[in-house]
Amino acid sequence: MTLAHLPIGHWARIKRVGGQGAIRRRLLDLGLTPGTQVRVEKVAPLGDPILISLRGFQLTLRKEEARHILVEPLENSAAEKNDKSKD
Amino acid sequence: MTIHIGLIGNPSAGLTTLFNQMTGGLQHNGYFSTSKVATKEGPVKGHKGVNVIEFPGTYSLSAYTLDDITTRDILLHKRPDVLINILDATNLERNLYLTLQLMELEIPMVLAFNMMDEVRKNNIHIDLPAISEILTVPVIPISASKNRGIHDLIHIALETAKKKLLPHKLDFCSGHVHTAIHAILHLIEEDARKEGLPVRFAATKVVEGDQGIIDHLKLHTPEMNIIDHIIKDMEHHLGTDREAAMADMRYEFIQDLREKTVQAQSTETLEHKRSVKIDRILTHRIFAIPIFLAIMFLVFILTFQVIGAWLSDWLALGIDWFIGEVGTYMAVNGSSPALQALVVDGVLTGIGSVLSFLPIIAVLFFFLSILEDSGYIPRVAFVMDKLLRKLGLSGRSIVPMLIGFGCSVPAVMATRSLPSKRDRQLTMALIPFMSCSAKLPIYGIFTAAFFNEHEGLIMMAIYLTGILVAIVCALIFKVTIYRGDPVPFVMVIPSYRVPAMKSVGLRMWENVKGFIKKAFTVILIATIIIWFLQSFDFGLNMVDSSEDSILATLGRAAAPIFAPLGFGEWRAATALITGLTAKEAVVSTMAVLTTAGSTGSLTGMLGEIFTPISAFSFMLFCLLYMPCVATLAAIRRELGGMHYALLVVLFQTTVAWIVSFLFYQIFSQF
Numbered sequence: 001m002t003l004a005h006l007p008i009g010h011w012a013r014i015k016r017v018g019g020q021g022a023i024r025r026r027l028l029d030l031g032l033t034p035g036t037q038v039r040v041e042k043v044a045p046l047g048d049p050i051l052i053s054l055r056g057f058q059l060t061l062r063k064e065e066a067r068h069i070l071v072e073p074l075e076n077s078a079a080e081k082n083d084k085s086k087d
Numbered sequence: 088m089t090i091h092i093g094l095i096g097n098p099s100a101g102l103t104t105l106f107n108q109m110t111g112g113l114q115h116n117g118y119f120s121t122s123k124v125a126t127k128e129g130p131v132k133g134h135k136g137v138n139v140i141e142f143p144g145t146y147s148l149s150a151y152t153l154d155d156i157t158t159r160d161i162l163l164h165k166r167p168d169v170l171i172n173i174l175d176a177t178n179l180e181r182n183l184y185l186t187l188q189l190m191e192l193e194i195p196m197v198l199a200f201n202m203m204d205e206v207r208k209n210n211i212h213i214d215l216p217a218i219s220e221i222l223t224v225p226v227i228p229i230s231a232s233k234n235r236g237i238h239d240l241i242h243i244a245l246e247t248a249k250k251k252l253l254p255h256k257l258d259f260c261s262g263h264v265h266t267a268i269h270a271i272l273h274l275i276e277e278d279a280r281k282e283g284l285p286v287r288f289a290a291t292k293v294v295e296g297d298q299g300i301i302d303h304l305k306l307h308t309p310e311m312n313i314i315d316h317i318i319k320d321m322e323h324h325l326g327t328d329r330e331a332a333m334a335d336m337r338y339e340f341i342q343d344l345r346e347k348t349v350q351a352q353s354t355e356t357l358e359h360k361r362s363v364k365i366d367r368i369l370t371h372r373i374f375a376i377p378i379f380l381a382i383m384f385l386v387f388i389l390t391f392q393v394i395g396a397w398l399s400d401w402l403a404l405g406i407d408w409f410i411g412e413v414g415t416y417m418a419v420n421g422s423s424p425a426l427q428a429l430v431v432d433g434v435l436t437g438i439g440s441v442l443s444f445l446p447i448i449a450v451l452f453f454f455l456s457i458l459e460d461s462g463y464i465p466r467v468a469f470v471m472d473k474l475l476r477k478l479g480l481s482g483r484s485i486v487p488m489l490i491g492f493g494c495s496v497p498a499v500m501a502t503r504s505l506p507s508k509r510d511r512q513l514t515m516a517l518i519p520f521m522s523c524s525a526k527l528p529i530y531g532i533f534t535a536a537f538f539n540e541h542e543g544l545i546m547m548a549i550y551l552t553g554i555l556v557a558i559v560c561a562l563i564f565k566v567t568i569y570r571g572d573p574v575p576f577v578m579v580i581p582s583y584r585v586p587a588m589k590s591v592g593l594r595m596w597e598n599v600k601g602f603i604k605k606a607f608t609v610i611l612i613a614t615i616i617i618w619f620l621q622s623f624d625f626g627l628n629m630v631d632s633s634e635d636s637i638l639a640t641l642g643r644a645a646a647p648i649f650a651p652l653g654f655g656e657w658r659a660a661t662a663l664i665t666g667l668t669a670k671e672a673v674v675s676t677m678a679v680l681t682t683a684g685s686t687g688s689l690t691g692m693l694g695e696i697f698t699p700i701s702a703f704s705f706m707l708f709c710l711l712y713m714p715c716v717a718t719l720a721a722i723r724r725e726l727g728g729m730h731y732a733l734l735v736v737l738f739q740t741t742v743a744w745i746v747s748f749l750f751y752q753i754f755s756q757f
């Protein structure tokens with residue numbers, strides 16, 4: 001599954017950052033390394049880009065780039081962490 | 088010998104706030120001010136011979152934006168005496184990533200852990216001595232916005248500079264990455280020393296595959312082959328590629344460090360949670376765009392109709408009174424009529440007509456600063472990205488564009504944060520269509536003269552026309568010159584913060600100061616020249632009517648170009664030409680040319696030259712025609728060539744002519 005397909009509010013763990021060139025380097029520099037937990041926060045009004053949370057901060061990127069990021073959804077922790085951030 | 092302190096850190100870690108606290112807002116040109124990077128340099132308060140240089144915010148020393156590249160070059164080659172790396176202590180993970188790279192530069196450095204007040208409020212405990220010990224770098228807790236810890240920070244930074252204390256912990260690596268870095272380190276040590284590059288830094292960049300550094304090292308084929316072999320070996324063992332391996336290695340070290348030294352109850356701070364709540368409304372799926380438009384509308388109304396306009400009216404009354412008093416005084420004391428005319432009709436009228444707009448400009452910059460410092464603008468980029476992509480741009484371009492409503496020069500400089508050259512060029516070509524504050528006096532005078540009852544409406548029409556023309560031009564560019572794939576859009580969205588009034592005030596003051604300075608230099612000189620040219624003929628005899636003056640002759644030569652636009656009149660043509668020095672000069676020139684030798688006011692006299700239709704056509708032309716010389720110089724500097732600046736001149740003036748032509752020809756039919 002890719003980050004672009006992760007439903008809003010769900011957590012996942014990054015498996016691999018694909019793509020290439022400067023943009024891939026930037027994503028890695030910003031902490032999207034394998035094993036990192038990310039959550040999709042919301043989608044922009046016009047359907048793209050998306051807003052994600054990781055390492056205690058927020059980042060926006062287009063679905064185009066998100067499609068290159070392979071993730072593994074964290075089914076169990078998703079609901080729990082989701083609730084925690086809502087209170 | 089001046090000591091240079093380099094100030095560097097992530098965007099929104101508090102760079103500018105700390106710079107302002109250290110310098111009191113003073114800045115000047117110095118050793119590090121190059122035209123290529125948006126550094127600020129200023130003297131440190133209370134420390135003679137110490138300068139601080141603020142680098143643009145950056146996340147990493149790998150080359151992504153133009154800002155990143157130039158910052159890295161300056162760090163490598165000009166080498167400040169000491170670095171203050173400022174970190175947002177509420178978000179250490181991402182902030183320390185840059186720190187680990189800076190430590191490899193072999194420059195003495197200290198870490199300023201900023202926002203310690205928020206850290207305490209969040210019940211986060213950070214073991215500063217332990218971090219300092221592990222990283223072998225002094226760590227100083229500060230709160231830049233509250234002016235706490237700055238004194239200690241400067242003191243320790245200077246101490247570190249004097250003793251040339253380098254960070255000596257450089258091994259963040261383990262396992263296969265470690266092996267690779269060390270193998271390459273030995274291999275390239277001599278080449279790096281020869282090229283003046285820090286060895287450890289060069290080695291990690293070679294492992295990362297940074298082409299800029301690899302080229303710089305001028306490695307020979309046998310060396311390159313060995314390096315390739317080492318890298319392949321490392322990639323094989325780790326099951327990942329070189330870039331991911333290095334980023335992973337640094338973040339693993341940081342996570343380990345954090346586990347040892349930071350205790351927090353929640354991974355998300357109160358500020359973060361507050362931001363999420365605010366964003367439920369401000370970046371809401373349906374409300375986000377209407378809210379953005381409403382905010383811009385509100386800023387607009389407050390600036391042009393409520394606060395700014397009200398203050399400007401009062402200032403204009405004061406200026407008129409002052410000019411009257413000076414005139415009476417000179418008349419009573421028997422000054423020569425020529426001198427009276429120069430001072431009263433020339434200089435004072437010219438500068439006064441421009442200066443009365445000062446409050447509007449101050450209010451506009453006040454709002455722009457608040458929007459920027461609160462963290463709202465990145466949200467606008469997020470919300471508007473898709474629309475901008477349709478124009479061949481990205482959400483990032485919204486930042487320089489919004490700054491463009493203040494002044495095109497800083498807006499053009501802000502394009503350095505865009506990651507591609509194509510985006511930079513396109514954004515720069517469109518920025519001047521975002522009507523800058525210097526054009527305000529022009530609209531102000533003309534709406535007062537012709538559209539007094541619909542001031543707000545006409546202003547809005549002008550601004551929207553500028554945006555509309557920018558959109559149309561962008562669409563044309565997209566299918567002609569700037570074809571190609573959309574560039575990626577990745578942007579950190581910082582937590583909202585209450586803007587520090589001190590920095591908002593400083594920004595306002597800087598711009599107001601610039602405006603006043605311009606009035607008394609460029610505008611003053613232009614006014615005197617205009618007055619001279621309209622008072623004498625080619626035989627240097629003083630003329631009775633400016634109709635016979637040098638200027639009238641020149642203006643008449645240019646006037647036919649503007650005839651199809653409805654203002655083929657020598658005074659209008661002259662004003663447009665002087666407007667190239669600075670857009671306010673259009674108004675001061677008009678003031679000198681129309682009121683000289685008459686008793687009528689400027690607004691009254693405009694009625695003799697323009698009809699409402701031709702007046703609006705003139706405003707449109709002013710909105711769109713070539714930018715002022717300062718902006719052109721900035722564009723030339725950014726793109727490194729006069730030909731591009733000339734293209735901008737040609738392009739915009741043509742667009743302006745066409746739009747005004749169409750407007751005038753269509754509307755004068757009714």
